[in-house]
Amino acid sequence: MPRSENPFKAKRGWKQLRGKLGIGIFGVAAYFILFCAVLIFGQIAYKGAPTFVKGEAPFINTEFFTSNPEILRVWHDAEGNKFSMPDKEFDIWREQNPAAQIIAPHALNYSAGGIAGPLVGTALLVFFCMIIALFIGISAAIYLSEYCGRGRVMSIIRLSILNLAGVPSIVFALFGWGIFCHAAPVLVDSVDDRSLLSFAIGSSYLSFQGWGTSLIAGSCTLAIMVLPVIITACEESLRAVPNGFREASFALGSSQWQTIRKAVLPYALPGILTATVLGITRVAGETAPIMLTATSTDKTDMPMQALQDEGLWAFLTQSVQALPFHIYTLAKLPDDPLSKPMQHGATFAFLLLVMGFAFISILLRNRVRKKLKW
Amino acid sequence: MQFHGVPDADAKSKLSPSFKGKRGWRLMGLNITTDGAVKGFFGGNAYLAILVLLFICIFLLRSGLGFVPGYRVELGEARSSGIELTNKVRYELTGYTAILARANQAFIAEKRHRFGEQESTIYLYEEFEALIDDNFEDAIEEYTDLDEGIQKTATGEKLRKDIAKACHKIPEEELLLAISRRLPDLTQISPEAKQQAVTLAQEYAINDAETPDAIDEVNTRINEEMGQFHAVIKKLKAAGKQLRDLEAILTKHTGETDRILKLNRQTSESIYALENGLKKANKRGDSPDTITAIEQRLHKTKNSFIEIDTEKRIQSVYAKIESHDAILDKLVSESTAAFDLLPDNIQNEKSATTIAQARILTDEFKIIITQQKQNISSWRHDEKVNLLSTLSAYFFGSQWQTGSPWQNTYGLLPLLTGSLLVAGVSLLIAVPLSIGSAVYVNQFAHPREAGLIKPAIEFIQAIPSVVLGLFGVLVLAGLLKDWSHSPLLSWIPGFPITERLNVLLAALLLAFMAAPTIFTLAEDALNNVPKAFTEASLAMGATKLQTAIKVVLPAALSGIIAAIMLGFGRVVGETMVVLMVAGNKAEIPNFSEGLGVIGQPVHTMTSIIAQEYGEVSEGSLHWQALFMVGLVLFTISLIINSTCQRVLNKKSK
Amino acid sequence: MKSIQTSLAIFTGILLSSAAHAESKIDIKGSDTLGAKLVPQLKNAYVKANPSVKIDILAQGSSHAFSNLDAGTADIGMSSRKVKQEELDKFEAKGKALVEHIAAWDMIAIIVNDKNPVRKLSLKQIEGIFTGSISNWSEVGGPDAPISVYTRNTSSGTYKSFSKLAMSKKDYGTSCQKLEGNQPIVTEVAKNVNGIGYVGFAYAKGENYKTVKVEGVSAKVSKIAKYPLARKLYYYTVGEPTGAAASFLTWATSSDAANAIVAEIGFIPTPVATEAMGSETK
Numbered sequence A: 001m002p003r004s005e006n007p008f009k010a011k012r013g014w015k016q017l018r019g020k021l022g023i024g025i026f027g028v029a030a031y032f033i034l035f036c037a038v039l040i041f042g043q044i045a046y047k048g049a050p051t052f053v054k055g056e057a058p059f060i061n062t063e064f065f066t067s068n069p070e071i072l073r074v075w076h077d078a079e080g081n082k083f084s085m086p087d088k089e090f091d092i093w094r095e096q097n098p099a100a101q102i103i104a105p106h107a108l109n110y111s112a113g114g115i116a117g118p119l120v121g122t123a124l125l126v127f128f129c130m131i132i133a134l135f136i137g138i139s140a141a142i143y144l145s146e147y148c149g150r151g152r153v154m155s156i157i158r159l160s161i162l163n164l165a166g167v168p169s170i171v172f173a174l175f176g177w178g179i180f181c182h183a184a185p186v187l188v189d190s191v192d193d194r195s196l197l198s199f200a201i202g203s204s205y206l207s208f209q210g211w212g213t214s215l216i217a218g219s220c221t222l223a224i225m226v227l228p229v230i231i232t233a234c235e236e237s238l239r240a241v242p243n244g245f246r247e248a249s250f251a252l253g254s255s256q257w258q259t260i261r262k263a264v265l266p267y268a269l270p271g272i273l274t275a276t277v278l279g280i281t282r283v284a285g286e287t288a289p290i291m292l293t294a295t296s297t298d299k300t301d302m303p304m305q306a307l308q309d310e311g312l313w314a315f316l317t318q319s320v321q322a323l324p325f326h327i328y329t330l331a332k333l334p335d336d337p338l339s340k341p342m343q344h345g346a347t348f349a350f351l352l353l354v355m356g357f358a359f360i361s362i363l364l365r366n367r368v369r370k371k372l373k374w
Numbered sequence B: 001m002q003f004h005g006v007p008d009a010d011a012k013s014k015l016s017p018s019f020k021g022k023r024g025w026r027l028m029g030l031n032i033t034t035d036g037a038v039k040g041f042f043g044g045n046a047y048l049a050i051l052v053l054l055f056i057c058i059f060l061l062r063s064g065l066g067f068v069p070g071y072r073v074e075l076g077e078a079r080s081s082g083i084e085l086t087n088k089v090r091y092e093l094t095g096y097t098a099i100l101a102r103a104n105q106a107f108i109a110e111k112r113h114r115f116g117e118q119e120s121t122i123y124l125y126e127e128f129e130a131l132i133d134d135n136f137e138d139a140i141e142e143y144t145d146l147d148e149g150i151q152k153t154a155t156g157e158k159l160r161k162d163i164a165k166a167c168h169k170i171p172e173e174e175l176l177l178a179i180s181r182r183l184p185d186l187t188q189i190s191p192e193a194k195q196q197a198v199t200l201a202q203e204y205a206i207n208d209a210e211t212p213d214a215i216d217e218v219n220t221r222i223n224e225e226m227g228q229f230h231a232v233i234k235k236l237k238a239a240g241k242q243l244r245d246l247e248a249i250l251t252k253h254t255g256e257t258d259r260i261l262k263l264n265r266q267t268s269e270s271i272y273a274l275e276n277g278l279k280k281a282n283k284r285g286d287s288p289d290t291i292t293a294i295e296q297r298l299h300k301t302k303n304s305f306i307e308i309d310t311e312k313r314i315q316s317v318y319a320k321i322e323s324h325d326a327i328l329d330k331l332v333s334e335s336t337a338a339f340d341l342l343p344d345n346i347q348n349e350k351s352a353t354t355i356a357q358a359r360i361l362t363d364e365f366k367i368i369i370t371q372q373k374q375n376i377s378s379w380r381h382d383e384k385v386n387l388l389s390t391l392s393a394y395f396f397g398s399q400w401q402t403g404s405p406w407q408n409t410y411g412l413l414p415l416l417t418g419s420l421l422v423a424g425v426s427l428l429i430a431v432p433l434s435i436g437s438a439v440y441v442n443q444f445a446h447p448r449e450a451g452l453i454k455p456a457i458e459f460i461q462a463i464p465s466v467v468l469g470l471f472g473v474l475v476l477a478g479l480l481k482d483w484s485h486s487p488l489l490s491w492i493p494g495f496p497i498t499e500r501l502n503v504l505l506a507a508l509l510l511a512f513m514a515a516p517t518i519f520t521l522a523e524d525a526l527n528n529v530p531k532a533f534t535e536a537s538l539a540m541g542a543t544k545l546q547t548a549i550k551v552v553l554p555a556a557l558s559g560i561i562a563a564i565m566l567g568f569g570r571v572v573g574e575t576m577v578v579l580m581v582a583g584n585k586a587e588i589p590n591f592s593e594g595l596g597v598i599g600q601p602v603h604t605m606t607s608i609i610a611q612e613y614g615e616v617s618e619g620s621l622h623w624q625a626l627f628m629v630g631l632v633l634f635t636i637s638l639i640i641n642s643t644c645q646r647v648l649n650k651k652s653k
Numbered sequence C: 001m002k003s004i005q006t007s008l009a010i011f012t013g014i015l016l017s018s019a020a021h022a023e024s025k026i027d028i029k030g031s032d033t034l035g036a037k038l039v040p041q042l043k044n045a046y047v048k049a050n051p052s053v054k055i056d057i058l059a060q061g062s063s064h065a066f067s068n069l070d071a072g073t074a075d076i077g078m079s080s081r082k083v084k085q086e087e088l089d090k091f092e093a094k095g096k097a098l099v100e101h102i103a104a105w106d107m108i109a110i111i112v113n114d115k116n117p118v119r120k121l122s123l124k125q126i127e128g129i130f131t132g133s134i135s136n137w138s139e140v141g142g143p144d145a146p147i148s149v150y151t152r153n154t155s156s157g158t159y160k161s162f163s164k165l166a167m168s169k170k171d172y173g174t175s176c177q178k179l180e181g182n183q184p185i186v187t188e189v190a191k192n193v194n195g196i197g198y199v200g201f202a203y204a205k206g207e208n209y210k211t212v213k214v215e216g217v218s219a220k221v222s223k224i225a226k227y228p229l230a231r232k233l234y235y236y237t238v239g240e241p242t243g244a245a246a247s248f249l250t251w252a253t254s255s256d257a258a259n260a261i262v263a264e265i266g267f268i269p270t271p272v273a274t275e276a277m278g279s280e281t282k
Helices: A014-052 A062-066 A087-096 A116-147 A152-164 A169-181 A215-239 A243-251 A256-284 A288-293 A304-310 A312-316 A323-331 A340-371 B017-027 B032-065 B067-081 B083-114 B116-145 B150-169 B172-180 B191-206 B213-225 B227-239 B241-284 B288-303 B310-321 B324-340 B349-377 B387-395 B413-444 B447-460 B465-484 B503-527 B531-539 B544-555 B557-572 B576-581 B591-599 B605-615 B621-652 C002-016 C032-049 C062-071 C085-093 C123-131 C157-166 C182-191 C243-254 C256-265 C270-281
Strands: A069-076 A082-086 A103-113 A185-188 A198-201 A204-208 C025-030 C054-059 C076-079 C098-107 C109-113 C148-152 C177-179 C195-199 C209-211 C230-238
Touching: A014 A062, A014 A340, A014 B413, A014 B447, A014 B465, A014 B503, A014 B544, A062 A116, A062 A340, A069 A087, A069 C032, A082 A087, A082 A103, A103 A323, A103 A340, A103 C032, A103 C256, A116 A152, A116 A215, A116 A256, A116 A323, A116 B032, A152 A215, A152 B032, A152 B621, A169 A215, A169 A288, A169 B032, A169 B605, A169 B621, A215 A256, A215 A288, A215 A312, A215 B032, A243 A256, A256 A340, A256 B032, A288 A323, A288 B605, A304 A312, A323 A340, A323 B465, A323 B576, A340 B447, A340 B465, B032 B067, B032 B621, B067 B083, B067 B241, B067 B310, B067 B387, B067 B621, B083 B227, B083 B241, B083 B310, B083 B324, B083 B349, B116 B191, B116 B213, B191 B213, B213 B227, B227 B241, B227 B324, B241 B288, B241 B310, B241 B324, B241 C085, B324 B349, B413 B447, B413 B503, B413 B544, B413 B557, B413 B591, B413 B605, B447 B503, B465 B503, B465 B576, B465 C182, B503 B557, B503 B576, B503 B591, B531 B544, B544 B557, B557 B621, B576 B605, B605 B621, B605 C062, C025 C032, C025 C062, C025 C243, C032 C054, C032 C076, C032 C098, C032 C182, C032 C243, C032 C256, C062 C076, C062 C085, C062 C157, C062 C230, C076 C243, C085 C098, C098 C243, C098 C270, C109 C182, C123 C148, C123 C157, C148 C157, C148 C182, C157 C195, C177 C182, C182 C195, C182 C209, C230 C243, C243 C256, C256 C270
Parallel strands: C025 C054, C025 C076, C148 C177, C148 C195
Antiparallel strands: A069 A082, A069 A103, A185 A204, A198 A204, C076 C230, C098 C230, C109 C195, C109 C209
16 A cells, blocks of 8 residues: 555545535635625725715815715706706806706705715714713723722622623613703703703702703713723723733832823723724714714704804704714615715715724724733 | 721732732822822712713613503503403404405405406506596696686697597507506407407597496496305405494594593693692792792693593493494304305415415404403403503513504514514524634634634624615615515525515624624634644544534533624614614514515514604603613613623633 | 812803803704705705804604604704694693694605506595505405505604594504605605505605505695695794794795795695685685
């Protein structure tokens, strides 16, 4: 038997083929998921990209990002030539061509202009949400990891926080809607009838009548939703800092706060940053909570206008447009080819935005994992 | 430990004792205040976070559980007013209507089969008639817009001619297209029939929209030939009349009682609110005008109470229901007799099967009504609605009917089954794919390949659900429906699907969302299997595949199950996708279709909240019902999460 | 504790800076029938003429109008149905008056797929279909196929008006699919040969679906007096409107420019409707 002299030589046979086939099946599963992802992403990109990507420099149609959603006017003339233009342009055009014949005019809502309002709204929601969530979340994480031990009570608390991270967003939405929109305290001149409770403070009242559909209610709801995630992730990254760092710092005579500030936080910072970006990814993509608590379908002004005109509180209690909810509105637009560019464009822009954050968070995490090994 | 500057610094800390001691030592003296403040700050925030999260639970519980007594009161009202009884009678009527509908369908199928040609003449004719009528309408509109005069007469004349002309010119193909769905086999229709219809229609147009006698003749002839069958249908309809009448009377009577009861409850609520307001106003020392205004309103509200003698009203309900058993018996005997009269020579296969179904339904109906008779005779209006039956009405109620002019019912079952069905199907799709890819990445893939696949799959997790929902509505829904009609895929249960929005569509999208979650966690679980297991297995001569399937997978099983459960949790809680693509049909899916159930639309717990939050007013029963749904979702996710935590913790120890 | 004090201080600071609700801002909430197409375009035209006015719109169903008016989170409520007695009671119990303004007239059109041979339905048949007692097209003269019923969701005013106008206030059958908005209904009916649904008049014309005659009357402006499913659309305010809301409402309900927009979108402006009603009664 000259052929069997090397027992480690790869054999070719049914058994081996079967092995390869088995592995192949597992591989197919992995690549199938990726294939679907590419297909969906590709479909959205293919349809959405032409809306705001141009062939020439600067390659991006900035107008799409700087103008508000507008009405698209559609009509045709006597010869059957079809026209469509955004509402504002239409007015100018009409003045210039008073003699032009307009037959069968109709208007498509939100099918022209851009997504500036929703974009800014989402940015504001995410910004305020992250401020609240990070402020509370990081402090809570520091307390849990640096000041508390791993006692029974603490571990129960930790476990509950972890459990809350998996609660569906609609439940948080319901809660935020019930509390912030309907029962949060507000300082008013006269108490509304539906106020749950009110105290007189000087000439005005502190009344628990809610903030209504508002930016602040939405941000708080999102913050509470993301809080468990932030606390858990931050605590984890704080715990990942080796105890030796702390011990060394204490040995040099620093106080606990000095230790945390100089010897723990700097090393946990990348991890905290990752958690932040992860939180942003999660918050920016949510629709249900803001649908219940913060959004309006249509809005005249950019949200910033209220800040200039009426002050901070009016700014915070105004309803805002938000990109995910705007997409939900766009999904219900008439099945008209002229509405499609906006539908797909807004979706693609939103997808890019969220995926961008997701990408950053994955990059950051990988860097943290590679760099920080003690 | 006793040196500790801050008393509540945790004594159970696992930090090394020497380190702790040092810290305590150092803290003696000046640093206490700053550090104390800092600690207070952090601790305050931590407890704030915990309090907020605790508050969520309490708030949900409070708002949700408030529902139970409220619903109990409503159910109690439904009982004492007799609405409950009416519902029972309605239930019987629904059953009978179903039998009748079947019989009717059978009749129509048979009629179409036998008299397809005459029917098609009539049908074609009716199509013509409709077209002509439309033309007339337009013409008349134009005509009436004109002022009296020569022009008007002329236009009228011209239009009339146009119409007459138009009906000669109606393209035959257009009509044939319209009819092709009703009579799939168009070739069976003789050209004569078509011709006849055209002629009749023209006659109709010319004779100032008068139906030609020929049509009536054909109708009479069909009815004569189908006489026996037709008589059966008529008899069946007549047999149900008494029950219908009973239901109508009961509906009117009990509905009125219920309405008054509800109004009175509202009145007493507003009296309570007004009295409170009055007290507050008095306390605040509001102007006498305001107080008088409130007092007046209070007085007015108090007067708006409607005197109602429920006892007397319910007695008349009892009187009415006495005839119930007799009516049912009569109905059963009459309908059985009617079915016996059915002609044996049913030619159409579909008609025969439908009749058979109707017969089966009738038998079932007979069984149901014996129970119903007992139910109704033992029904008492003054029996208390207890907590248990309230809860079971909520958790096992088969109807979620809100904004109803009759009775709002909050039955979770359709929503719960919808949620579970969608989640279950999506897991069926997601689990093999995600576990498969986890095994591949962890066991077989080249490290560099794994380094690419892993983040890529995790990346999918970030796709926002509303984007997937939009993709589903705009793209996948249409594709799926088209695919389902292809003969290649007809082996899939439920195919071809008729509804664009259905369980399968939602499940596909949700599977795509759940896959990354399951993948990541399962991969972690596989990673946690000690390397020694793999090495030992390989050393024994097992192949890589054998090692992966027989050694690594079983070792990681508990972790993988936890991963699947967490994936399930994610899917059950998803809102936007199901709201947009699941079809929102609040009915318990029809499981009698077997796996074909995936082609049906369903409603889910998450989407009912998103769909109905807007119409509820604060604190109302409907509001509480939605919070109760939220509470159920909350509980489900907590159970899943805590179980998984336990499993995963055990693993890591 | 310091932190809590500081945050409380900041919080009260924010609260104290609260300004009165600006006069020139109008929050409009409620019906999707009005708010999806008509009101955004009215708003657009109005804001062009009065740039100082700001209008926010949220359209998710008529019930939103009343819950938000009650909560003080809307200045104008849009509703495609009349206010219900129990809603009115709620306002009255608080001593508020709800004022009604007719926005336009509408006809609820019953739509079926283009390929469906059914052209007319009686109210009785419609009731049967939507309550679920008729479940096969053959029972109303169509092909032998199950009926897929699409309705609006429960917070919609159309949902309730329809139940009142066409279903003698009976409950919808459980087999209805409840969709959010008129457009999703149109989309589903256009793509499902067995579908039936109802939409506002503005959505009555489109590709791949058609309206059916109800009791022999087709949904046309001139037939508004005879059409059984005609209804009014409303704006509601708490008390007589004041300031910006008042001038917007006056403009939206009576000016020619607004009426032109109403007609272009496919509703029936009030003057046209009253004229049609008048000519019918003559």
